[in-house]
Amino acid sequence: MAEIEFESEEILREIEEAPSPAALEEIRIRALGRRGALTLAMRELRALDAEARPSAGAALNAAREAITAALGAAEARLSRTVLEERLKRERADTTLPVSFAPEGRIHPISQAFDEVVAIFGEMGFRVVEGPHIEEDFYNFTALNIPPEHPARQEHDTFYFEPRADGTRRLLRTHTSPMQVRTMLKEKPPLRIIVPGRTFRCDHDATHSPMFHQVEGLVVDRETHMGHLKGCLIDFCRAYFGLEDLAVRFRPSYFPFTEPSAEVDIGCSRKGGELKIGKGGDWLEILGCGMVHPRVLENCGIDPGLYQGFAFGMGIERVAMLKYGIPDLRAFYDGDWRWLKHHGFLPLDIPSLVRGSLAGP
């Protein structure tokens, strides 16, 4: 026997035309399977003459390679078709709504505190906090407010029942007691701000029995009223985000400062709408002054050597002005709708260097 009969053309054509992976598999078995045509043909090689064997073997090998390659190509073609058909079936309505908006909010009071701290922090102030239940000494006496002062009467200050020793605790009426506590504890130079709750016997549309203040205190050897002005002008402009905001200082009176001043910022009231900035009108925003020598003395600091300034500011007030919140009482009402509207996102952390202070 000198030759082996094998025709690959027919098989290659069938592969080309195979309609499905199953049909292709059937062809593969028919050609290359254990009883496949090519497999059987290969077995016949052994029966050939030694001279005829190499050429016959080469022909069969070539046929095998051609079939294998054709199978691979057909398989790729067919799986592409299968994928295409699958993708034709797979569909989603991508217009379905999804929840992505964060639900939580930061209260405007907290946000305003953080903004104030972000600004004064850059000026080297440190935050301190203190007790709400205070003693006469820290809240009044040391601050040069004498016992007969109207602020010490029951219609202004919340008192607790007298203790066994006759003393009465009270709810601090301002954050100023922390000036006293800090000066008694630490040595100058001092640069602190005190955010916190304060309390007064007042409840109407524009007064709440509890509200928040930020107190500021600077004590060293050289700080004077020019620094007080510079510090608060810098603050007001940074806080309201207006570089040319007009800031006015006018004389006023507080028992714990001398000289004292009230600070106004420029605004417009055109058409009954209040707008911070230009407009020729003024809006009172905080009180301040040089620390009264008697207060320094009461706190064990020599007023012959040291001096400085203090200021106090209502947080709700500056928050209302900046964020355009009309009603004070809503701050404490816990109304979900109000909080959603006026609250801040948790990642909205105020920072001067990031430029992430809320705009006016």
Next chain:
Amino acid sequence: MKTTFAWLKTHLDTEALLSAIADRLVMLGHDVESVEDRARPLEGFVVASVLTCARHPDADRLKVCTVDTGRERVEVVCGAPNARAGMKGVFAPPGRVIPRTGAVLKESVIRGVASRGMLCSAYELGLGEDHEGIIELSQEAPIGASYASLLGLDDPLLDVKVTPNRADCLGVRGLARDLAASGIGRLKPLAGTAVPGCFSSPIRVHIEDLSACPYFLGRTIRGAKNGPSPPWLQKRLEAIGLRPISALVDITNFITFDQGRPLHAFDAARVSGDLVVRFGRVGESLPALDGKEYALDPEMTAIADERQVLSLGGVIGGEASGCSEKTTEVFVEAALFDPIRTASTGRRLNIASEARYRFERGVDPAFVESGLQIATRMILDLCGGEASEIVVAGREPEWRRRYLLRAGRVGSLGGLEVGPEESGRLLEALGFSVERRESGDLAVEPPSWRGDVEGEADLVEEVLRVKGYDEIPPLSLSRGEALPRPSLSPQRRRSELVRRTLAERGLVEIVTFSFIARREAELFGGAKPELRLANPLSADLDQMRPSLLSGLLVAARKNADRGFADNALFELGPAYEDDTPEGQRLVAAGLRSGKSGPRDWQNPPREVDFALVKADALAALSAMGAPVERIEARADPPAWYHPGRAASLLLGPKSLGAFGELHPAILEALDLRQKAAAFEVFLDAVPEPRARPRARPLALSPFQPVERDFAFVLDRDVPAQRLFAAARAVDPKLVAQIRLFDVYEGAGLPEGKKSLAITVRLEPQERTLTDSEIEGFSKRLVAAVEKATGGKLRA
């Protein structure tokens, strides 16, 4: 403190415009609350004469008048019964706004007759309640003149907020003095001369306690005729809101506002014997000029005659000795009363009189006699009569004192360099006496009316005030170093992290009052007496809160009432354990009520439960850097929680907070209908990390991790944390994570049992685990868990 512009100009010689005066007052420290142009509402309303007045052809009650407005003659239809030819009235041309109604007057045709304007009633102009007839003016009123100026309303009213230290500016003259010192005009000299007495006063004065009333001057004026005061005086008082009463009373009121010097006039005929200034006696009472009767006590300063108390010194006069139209003999009092006693008397009796307002702030001790002389002169001028000699009790208190204003101190404290020469001049303009020293220092004596000046800092303020705070050049604060240091303490930084962590978890921050109703406090751990307000605004706000939960519950209930039943709220604030600084604890508390969220096709909501708030609490603790894996949930929550579905959070023996469903009784007490779960975390109790922990080196294993699932059937009451502790302990190095993926109770399990299914992830560090190693681990884990929990691996 109110004044009109014209009144101010009786003391201040100035060409300045009103706006400039108002601005200067503000910059002197006298905030101008309002400037009211009282003439504006009556602009265009003029004096007119009625030339003819005939019956309306078609209406019995109407008249047709020809009116001369000074500019033209017009016909108007008028219904007033008093309209008649020859009278003068107030005419409003079309286009004017009627003050009472705010309506714009239009030309109209009334029953066929054109009416081109209106004759006005006092009612229509907002000047009175009389709408029966039109205003009738005197024949002298000039036709065409502005009715507002005829009324004296063309004098604008200034309302000035005088700070409590500036008692001297509670008189028009004080404001004028400050303005003059600032260079906007010249202070006019005080007019009038002393009136010598021509008889000896039949009434004398004795003071029992000079600390209550150090100085008292008085004199009798006899033969006076009391009656209405002249129009200029009435207008002045009316302009600032005072009702004219009679000449004698009006004069004392006028001097109170004009000079800041309160006076009192007794009807001398109604005084028996001498006056004694003494303390009140228990049982005494004073029917006062305000129509009320006040009970006196020994703390109050009374002025009495032989029979009864006639007035409360410095506070209010008495009805019995008050001046009336019939008064002919008057005893005028000019005295000084102790500010503190005056204030406390006024406060306790709730009398807010102009006299009290001034005495409690301190009136000029050197202006007692001048005040009395001015009053005498006015009484003689307006009422006639003759004055007695002045009777004196006590003496003028010493008010002279000196302070040094060091050279350069205005600059070093005030930030504005003002030389000693200029400082001296400015102080002198304010009435201070200045002695200039060679060194540049000034020895300064404040004037008698400036009791508020107490030292060098006050003198600096005076110089700056008159120079203007605007002149002080602002200087930015220097930090002294290039970079800022942290401004928050580690504690505050941690609590800020907690705040934003909770918000990030979907909770909305609220702020509620530190005080709550006592009843609510009792629900949350008690209402201690030392935390009870003695003078609360209302019984709802009388107790310092022991917990933040009541505020959260109230907010949730209010939101539910508004239609938002599903709440996720938190507050970060104080709770009060006692009245010491240490008793004030910083707490983060949160409340979830109703459902865990809105209905959503992706994340179906569920009823709120302990697990939601446990996650909140642990997130807060984790944000603070607390060792969360060592925190134990112990089933003994505070009483306001559900006893079976809540727990305390403990770190060793230390309580860090609690979480869980709230007790149904609490929800009922606070009227919340939804299920609610809450947490409290005591931020101060969380131990501070000792130092910033150095990051552990990260070992990334190249070997394949393995996960195996196990389910155990346990008694229902066996806590899961026992299972986890046992599983973790089997091989802590190998076990990277254990997650609970199923909890089951019910069909297929025996009563009282639960099944917990966990996935354990093993991360080998040295080589890939073999099947037999995994098998061995699993056996050890099952054994350990079964031993620790008494449970069985679920088949």
